[in-house]
Amino acid sequence: MTETTTAHTPAAHHDASHEPPRKRHWLLTAGWPRAIWMTFAFFGLGFLIVVGLRALLNYEPVVDWHVIIVAAALTLAPLGFLAGLGGFDYWASYAIGNPTKPEDHSGHGAYSWKDYFRVNTDHKVIGIQYVATTIFFFLAGGLLAMFVRAELARPQTEFFDTQTYNELFTVHASLMIFLFIIPAFAGLANFVLPLMIGAPDMAFPRLNALSYWLLPIAGVMLLSSFFFPGAGAGWTNYATLSVDQPFGNVFFSMAVQWAGASSIMTALNFLVTIITMRAPGMTFWRMPLLVWANFTTSLLVVIATPFIAGSQFFVLFDRIMHTNFFEPGEGGYVLGYQHIFWFYSHPAVYIMILPGFGIVSEVISTFSRKPIFGYRLMALSLMAILVLGFSVWAHHMFVSGMAAYLRVPMMVTTLLIAVPTGIKVFSWLATLWEGKIHFRAPMLWALGFVSMFVIGGLSGVMLGAVPIDIAVSDTYFIVAHIHYVLLGGSLFTIFAGIYYWFPKMTGRMYDERLAKIHFWLTFVAVNATFFPMHLIGIQGMPRRVATYEDQFANWNLFISISSFVLGASFMIFVYNMIVSWKSGPIAPANPWGGRTIEWLVDSPPPVFNFDEVPQVVGNPYDFGVKGARHAILNGDRVGAGELEPARTP
Amino acid sequence: MPRGSIWQGSGPFSRLDRALRRGAVVALISIALVVAAITTSIAYFVDWLPENASEERDGIDLVLWVTVGICLFVFSVVASVSIYAGFRFRARPDDDSDGPPIHGHTGLEIVWTAVPTILVTIIAVLSAIVLAENDSAKGKPMVVEVLAQQYAWQFTYPENGGVKATTLYLPIDRSTKLVLSARDVIHSFWVPEFGQKQDAVPGIVTTIIITPTKVGNFRLICTELCGLGHALMRTRAIVMPQAGFDRWVRQQRQGGGGATTTGGETDAKGLFASTCGGCHTLSKAGTSGMVGPNLDDLSLNPEGVRQQIRRGGGGMPPFEGQLSDSQIDSLVQYLTGSTQ
Secondary structure, three states: OOOHHHHHOOHHHHHHOOOOOOOOOOOOOOOOHHHHHHHOOOOOOOOHHHHHHHHOOOOOOOOOOHHHHHHHHHHHHHHHHHHHHOOOOHHHHHHOOOOOOOOOOOOOOOOHHHHHHHOOOOOOHHHHHHHHHHHHHHHHHHHHHHHHHHHOOOOOOOOOOOOHHHHHHHHHHHHHHHHHHHHHHHHHHHHHHHHHHHOOOOHHHHHHHHHHHHHHHHHHHHHHHHOOOOOOOOOOOOHHHHHHHHOHHHHHHHHHHHHHHHHHHHHHHHHHHHHHHHOOOOHHHHOOHHHHHHHHHHHHHHHHHHHHHHHHHHHHHHHOOOOOOOOOHHOOOOHHHHHHHHHHHHHHHOOOOHHHHHHHHHHHHHHHOOOOOHHHHHHHHHHHHHHHOOOOHHHHOOOOOOOHHHHHHHHHHHHHHHHHHHHHHHHHHHHOOOEEEEHHHHHHHHHHHHHHHHHHHHHHHHHOOOOOOOOOOHHHHHHHHHHHHHHHHHHHHHHHHHHHHHHHHHHHHOOOHHHHHHHHHHHHHHHHHHHHHHHHOOOOOOOOOOOOOOHHHHHHHHHHHHHHHHHHHHHHHHHHHHHHHHHHOEEEOOOOOOOHHHHHOOOOOOOOOOOOOOOEEEOOOOOOOOOOEEEOOOOOOOOOOOOOOOOOO | OOOOOOOOOOOOOOOHHHHHHHHHHHHHHHHHHHHHHHHHHHHHHOOOOOOOOOOHHHHHHHHHHHHHHHHHHHHHHHHHHHHHHHHOOOOOOOOOOOOOOOOOOOHHHHHHHHHHHHHHHHHHHHHHHHHHHHHHHOOOOOOEEEEEEHHHHHEEEEHHOOOEEEEEEEOOOOEEEEEEEOOOOOOEEOOOOOOOOOEOOOOOOOEEEOOOOOOOEEEEEEEEOOOHHHOOOOEEEEEOOOHHHHHHHHHHHOOOOOOOOHHHHHHHHHHHHHHOOOOOEHHHHHHEEEOOOOOEEEOHHHHHHHHHHHOOOOOEEEOOEEEEEHHHHHHHHHHHHHHH
């Protein structure tokens, strides 16, 4: 390709591969070198703005490090990092008047490991970036949990002072929620969802890339809060304790903003993708339940997440700008924080479980070789949870001193959520009924999820009843409940999803034996760790304490030992993933005999997913229906169904 | 009407119904009964509830047992279906065939929507009744003002001459209305044996009713994370017969630590016990707080003590503005005088 002639033909603007790359100095091209110097440059810019304005306005002291850290280090420097890495290049280029290149795929696909460390617009690469990053933060958060349990192994303080201890469990919870569960689901869906609906990519690939790169920023910010004490008010960061915390609390407030912005952008992307980019024939009632689940989850994220952003901004403003949102002496309203916070954070519980419901529906149907029982009711119950989920937030506040009359209506809506949730559980069980159940690793995790989630759901019903909640609120009973639903619930579904789609993502099979050992070890350790917590909670051990009464010493020692086994079980997973990705057996296109569209393409799928737009002709789970097909690909290729040679799941 | 073919080919009986008839019902019910028997006996024989020492705890325990019963029922049903399905429908490794295309069953779906709705309605109605009952006092309640601060409790008895204490003394079989407020951050009042719990929130006043039914000495715990000393923000709730309680009130009013007493030493001692004693040990004042330094072990100089009380530091909140200058003076005098 000659550089001089093609660059000026109009057609060249539509095809990046024909356009000659403009030679720039390596410090000026998008990538890590530019990201590093731009991070420092933007920090310097922020420093100058703060100091300049303060000097101009005669504020004392002129060099106020608190303001500088918030404005320069936690706001502008990350923007500089993103800009340097190339997150805004296309838009910036458009904004200064360069011709747009609608078919620019230069940032698409991964051909070497380096392509995972740049701004990549391929939803499959982004999906893997998400999953790998979130597993890293999962291990970091898990390590913090090990520290917490080490401290709690004996009744007195052993290893940490109380401020450090408070920061340990705060950052543990924040990492697990904001940097693991929520984005891990976003990552799995990022990879699978466009394939499932027959789309070549997400609707906004560049926005997709940007929303991924916000995550490491949030994670690093949370972890670095250990160098600036203060993120020790729990992941709930209740005012006025959060306002009174040492300065490091701003790291929590700002990290939540970055993680929240990431999930809002991803959710908008999912919504537009699902609404506008379904393949021909893919009606809403033919969508796989994973797509339904991410549709409802994205609605929750878009509506609710701005509220937690608001709550953290208010705390930040109270600290830095001396506003009085939560300062009672100055007319602030302390309970206001909790209302705003839980208006996000209760729906967030469903943000952290609905995508898991979707994954489990796929897995259980495939490995039972049966259609999902009551498909439409399954989809409708997701919508019911979505609607009800916005009307239950104050059940976190039964003892808070809010208006007393709110308690009974909030209890009724809370208990009613058990109904659509129950429908889902019973429908999964009915899907098993008369099936041909294959207990492969994804199925073990899915069934493990159902059993753990039933226990977590039932303790949730107990907590929904106001009198019981009053007695056990803020005790280890709550800790037990949240871990049954988030660990036995969300985490198990994430593992089900990772094992299920690992062949599709990497083109290799994982080691089944190690995966099963991983499951059974985790399953036993989860129960040994968290079930006794119900007991000590009811008997009077409050949560978030570094020391406790001697009467709980034996149970706590047992819990700590179990938790170390739990932590160790994930090493098996990490080993299995790394070794299998490098040298596992080559995976076929459809190792499980799944019927949804992602199993019709190669493992891993080609860069643009489909050579030709798939035609959707039937329901996604018509196992056992003679001649039924979900989709037809490339005209001549046979869709998954009776006519395809059967595979051993 | 669900699509699909569960009605196919066999008259009024679906595949599902046939599957159920094949002895499955007997097996399911047997497994459910075994699971229910095991879980119920664990719940019943293991002593997992704290002692019941208040009328409110009666109501809470009632709701708890009804809910636990319902939960065990649901758990047994789910466990029996999972266990049965796991063994009965396990595919042989070489079996590549699909299961029957059962897409749904309207009757079953109605049942498992309706039954849980009824069960949670039972829980909700019972809870609402118990809640209303626990919110109302039996007769005219005695009022106790509870002031929570980092990291201590202070109890004031306005109907008993404004007696102040750092331990909660209550008469038996009489409703007490606790009126809670907080000085700095949110705290939460909990005595496990009473069941009732209530946050103390800066800027608003919250209330809670407690009617003790047992004489005893119970844990009183802060359950809302309130900072460095949260785990140690504890005291005791002591329930005594009415006569004993009256005697205690009389003693307090005559000499020990009330706000009504005058005279430097006792005044400062009471002030110390109520304000500082939650965190600091000082044998002369009879306090045993473990959050801050043990003042028995320190040699204190007046100016240092004054600065520390005013400005705080090292985890201790500043008391300037909360204590008057003369109160601080008397504390300084009491501390530097009494520890040398």
